[in-house]
Amino acid sequence: MIRWLLVIVLAASAAGQERVVVGSKSFTESAILGHMLVALAEDAGTDAELKSFPGSSVAFAALRVGEIVAYPEYTGTLKRELLAELGLETDDQLRDALAGIGLAISEPIGFNNTYAIGVTRSTADRFNLQTIGDLASHPDLRLAFSNEFMNRGDGWPGLRDTYDLPNPARGIEHALSYPALAQGQIDATDLYSTDAQIAAMGLAVLEDDRGYFPRYDAVVLYRLDLAETNPAVLASLLRLGGAIDEARMRSYNERAELGGPNDQGRVPPAVVAADAVNELFGLDAEAAPPTLASRVLLRTRQHLVLVGVSMGIAIAVALPLSVLAARSRAFAGPVLGITGILQTIPALALLVLLIGPLGIGAPTAIVALLLYSLLPIVRNTHAGLTGIPGDLVESADAIGLIGFDRLRRVELPLALPTILAGVKIAAVINVGTATLGGFISAGGYGQPIFTGITQNNFALILEGAVPAACLAVLVQVAFDGIERLVVARGLRL
Amino acid sequence: MIELSRIVKRFGSHAALDGVDLSIPAATTTALIGPSGCGKSTLLRVIIGLIEADEGEVTIEGRPLAAWNQRELRQRFGYAIQSGGLFPHLTARQNIELPARAHRCALKAGRIAELAELTHLDPLLLDRFPAELSGGQRQRVALARALVLDPDILLLDEPLGALDPMVRADLQRDLKSLFEELNKTVVLVTHDLAEAAYLAPTDIVLLREGRIAQRGAFAQLRAEPAEPFVTSFIEAQTERVAALVDAAP
Numbered sequence: 257m258i259r260w261l262l263v264i265v266l267a268a269s270a271a272g273q274e275r276v277v278v279g280s281k282s283f284t285e286s287a288i289l290g291h292m293l294v295a296l297a298e299d300a301g302t303d304a305e306l307k308s309f310p311g312s313s314v315a316f317a318a319l320r321v322g323e324i325v326a327y328p329e330y331t332g333t334l335k336r337e338l339l340a341e342l343g344l345e346t347d348d349q350l351r352d353a354l355a356g357i358g359l360a361i362s363e364p365i366g367f368n369n370t371y372a373i374g375v376t377r378s379t380a381d382r383f384n385l386q387t388i389g390d391l392a393s394h395p396d397l398r399l400a401f402s403n404e405f406m407n408r409g410d411g412w413p414g415l416r417d418t419y420d421l422p423n424p425a426r427g428i429e430h431a432l433s434y435p436a437l438a439q440g441q442i443d444a445t446d447l448y449s450t451d452a453q454i455a456a457m458g459l460a461v462l463e464d465d466r467g468y469f470p471r472y473d474a475v476v477l478y479r480l481d482l483a484e485t486n487p488a489v490l491a492s493l494l495r496l497g498g499a500i501d502e503a504r505m506r507s508y509n510e511r512a513e514l515g516g517p518n519d520q521g522r523v524p525p526a527v528v529a530a531d532a533v534n535e536l537f538g539l540d541a542e543a544a545p546p547t548l549a550s551r552v553l554l555r556t557r558q559h560l561v562l563v564g565v566s567m568g569i570a571i572a573v574a575l576p577l578s579v580l581a582a583r584s585r586a587f588a589g590p591v592l593g594i595t596g597i598l599q600t601i602p603a604l605a606l607l608v609l610l611i612g613p614l615g616i617g618a619p620t621a622i623v624a625l626l627l628y629s630l631l632p633i634v635r636n637t638h639a640g641l642t643g644i645p646g647d648l649v650e651s652a653d654a655i656g657l658i659g660f661d662r663l664r665r666v667e668l669p670l671a672l673p674t675i676l677a678g679v680k681i682a683a684v685i686n687v688g689t690a691t692l693g694g695f696i697s698a699g700g701y702g703q704p705i706f707t708g709i710t711q712n713n714f715a716l717i718l719e720g721a722v723p724a725a726c727l728a729v730l731v732q733v734a735f736d737g738i739e740r741l742v743v744a745r746g747l748r749l
Numbered sequence: 750m751i752e753l754s755r756i757v758k759r760f761g762s763h764a765a766l767d768g769v770d771l772s773i774p775a776a777t778t779t780a781l782i783g784p785s786g787c788g789k790s791t792l793l794r795v796i797i798g799l800i801e802a803d804e805g806e807v808t809i810e811g812r813p814l815a816a817w818n819q820r821e822l823r824q825r826f827g828y829a830i831q832s833g834g835l836f837p838h839l840t841a842r843q844n845i846e847l848p849a850r851a852h853r854c855a856l857k858a859g860r861i862a863e864l865a866e867l868t869h870l871d872p873l874l875l876d877r878f879p880a881e882l883s884g885g886q887r888q889r890v891a892l893a894r895a896l897v898l899d900p901d902i903l904l905l906d907e908p909l910g911a912l913d914p915m916v917r918a919d920l921q922r923d924l925k926s927l928f929e930e931l932n933k934t935v936v937l938v939t940h941d942l943a944e945a946a947y948l949a950p951t952d953i954v955l956l957r958e959g960r961i962a963q964r965g966a967f968a969q970l971r972a973e974p975a976e977p978f979v980t981s982f983i984e985a986q987t988e989r990v991a992a993l994v995d996a997a998p
Contacts, residue, residue: 651834653799655894656823657851665850669838744838746878 275303276489279315279327282308282707284512284525285369285450285505289328291529293476293493295541299533300492309697310706312338314616318697319479320357321615325486326478326493330369331361332470334477336410347473355480362476363497367450367505370472371405373415373462374447376437380460387463388419391444395422400442402430410470411446418468431712450502452510474505499536508532513712522713551704552723558699559727562618562690566625567683574630575675578637579663591634599631603689607696621698625690629682636678640671673743680735687728691720701727750775751796751902751934756805758791758959765791766802767959775901778928778935780945783956784982789938792956793906796936797826809902824852827895831907833887835879841890842875848898856897864893867930869923885916892927902934909944924948942967942986955979 276297280290290306297304307324309315316338318324334354335344344350347361354360373388380386383394391397399421405411406427415421428436433445434453447454447461454461476497482490500508507516512528515521530541574595581588601609606624614620644667652666668675694702701720708716740748751773758766765788773779781789794800796807798814807814809822835844842861849856865872870889879887888908895903908924909917925948928935939945945953946967953970955962962982963975971987974980 647834654828655848746838749880
């Protein structure tokens with residue numbers, strides 16, 4: 257129910273705005289292709305923006321609800337992961353299945369970014385390795401694969417069986433596997449065939465002579481209704497079909513991750529994409545990546561919305577709940593118990609649990625943050641109200657202060673310092689937790705942090721982490737100020 | 750006029766009040782006295798309805814407590830306790846005005862100044878917070894607050910208990926003249942026989958373990974003790990009483 261409401265809200269907001277929203281996953285190659293889609297959409301005469309998603313399943317979900325109209329995807333991922341339960345083999349079967357859910361794919365963009373197994377050139381030479389099968393004769397070679405590859409149906413288990421590999425294998429973070437290879441801590445790992453590092457490190461890619469890995473042809477995955485709502489944009493996006501071969505894509509990735517021959521250091525994906533569309537399609541795209549200041553400003557605004565809205569609702573819910581809890585012991589147990597349990601759910605797990613009913617994006621993050629902020633407020637308000645000294649309670653009683661009058665004139669003012677302390681704790685935690693919103697495309701400081709992690713870009717991580725830390729300190733200071741303003745002077749003497 | 754009949758109040762298995770009959774006439778000062786735990790404070794709370802008796806009946810002006818409208822009842826009582834019970838977030842003036850706000854009564858102009866004069870409270874202190882006042886000053890504010898709605902009955906629970914002797918003597922004199930001037934029904938709880946004899950010379954109720962041991966004027970208690978406990982309670986404090994009573998005008 258909530259999900260459909262959200263779909264309606266999203267659809268309504270999408271209809272209200274003229275801009276076209278396309279998506280990408282957060283890793284370098286997808287980001288470049290995403291920026292290219294934006295440039296192509298703008299070339300059709302509309303405003304366009306790019307939304308970044310941490311993984312295939314969230315991007316796919318966003319496409320299905322219409323939050324985005326298209327994003328770059330791989331046929332192998334569609335067949336083996338997103339629609340795995342359908343057992344699709346051919347591209348035609350894939351097209352039919354997609355049409356059934358209102359989606360379609362473009363002609364292949366022109367490169368196959370499949371899994372591959374790589375070793376260093378020196379290892380290849382020393383053990384005379386040419387095919388994946390050659391690994392079997394050297395069972396002491398140490399294999400380490402990305403954690404996803406270790407578990408995927410089309411990953412290590414199938415590879416081991418196909419090639420009868422006796423070698424032990426362990427999991428490793430993908431970004432760490434290149435340095436581990438270079439330092440000789442591992443001997444072979446899984447690669448994406450368009451990885452910039454293959455050329456940069458001079459890795460040898462072992463031949464998949466038994467054809468184990470499926471093709472991961474890059475395509476533009478889009479909504480069929482785009483043909484009706486915005487045919488010009490669709491036509492422009494489809495120009496990407498057949499436009500980029502494997503060598504070209506690898507050079508783009510290299511520019512973005514390591515810097516090309518004529519660059520000084522790495523080049524932002526948006527710039528790589530602009531140069532690419534200008535070169536490929538003769539466009540005049542301006543590679544104007546937003547300045548650091550404007551990026552931080554935008555994310556600050558998004559972050560403040562996440563924190564502000566969730567805190568506002570949390571206070572509005574928690575205060576009456578805790579007043580009731582302070583009045584009735586029977587009510588206090590469940591209220592404190594349930595908010596306590598909510599707090600014990602790890603924040604990331606709570607977010608993922610909420611994706612089910614609520615989908616991805618800012619509303620989900622706000623709900624999670626709000627649930628997370630309840631406990632400190634409820635607990636402190638309850639403690640503040642029940643901790644009023646007995647002689648004051650008795651005096652209020654004897655004076656004849658009852659009900660709301662008593663709450664307003666005596667109880668809340670006396671409990672205010674404790675209540676504010678709870679709100680302050682909740683807000684400071686909230687600022688930090690809101691960065692996890694980057695995981696579900698909710699915007700805010702978490703976006704650069706998560707993208708930075710997937711793109712091995714430390715500067716990008718700092719771009720989110722530093723302002724988040726500053727904001728937390730600011731919130732703390734602001735609440736100290738508020739406390740001075742609203743707590744009666746008599747309580748501070 | 751306050752009537753208590755067969756009042757029993759238990760806390761767990763312990764009977765704090767164990768069948769108390771007491772009639773307090775209007776416009777007099779009655780002191781409830783006894784060692785700690787004798788039930789004197791509990792009795793005061795039962796009278797004002799802060800705690801409900803398990804057995805027996807309280808009537809105020811001939812009407813059972815339960816038949817009173819709570820607000821109306823509270824308006825007839827002024828109540829002050831040992832620590833003053835002042836609200837720390839309100840100034841002295843706001844504390845004194847609070848009962849009027851609770852009962853939506855407008856105070857006539859100059860009422861606060863009048864109360865300050867009556868309780869010998871320096872008007873300059875009215876805009877201070879309780880934390881900025883001395884113990885004696887706080888008690889004067891508490892007294893002014895108890896009097897603000899001009900109640901018929903004043904219930905004071907160890908009002909001077911937390912004060913040092915000099916301040917205490919000062920306030921005792923002020924209270925005595927106040928009681929005489931206002932002519933209200935006053936019920937005063939104290940553990941100090943001297944204070945009881947000074948402020949309520951004709952009507953002292955001595956309690957022991959939830960029962961009334963003896964009631965009467967101080968002289969009567971001393972001359973005709975109803976039980977040995979009365980004598981021992983008096984003897985323990987007599988020397989100080991003599992000094993105070995003799996000094997009285």
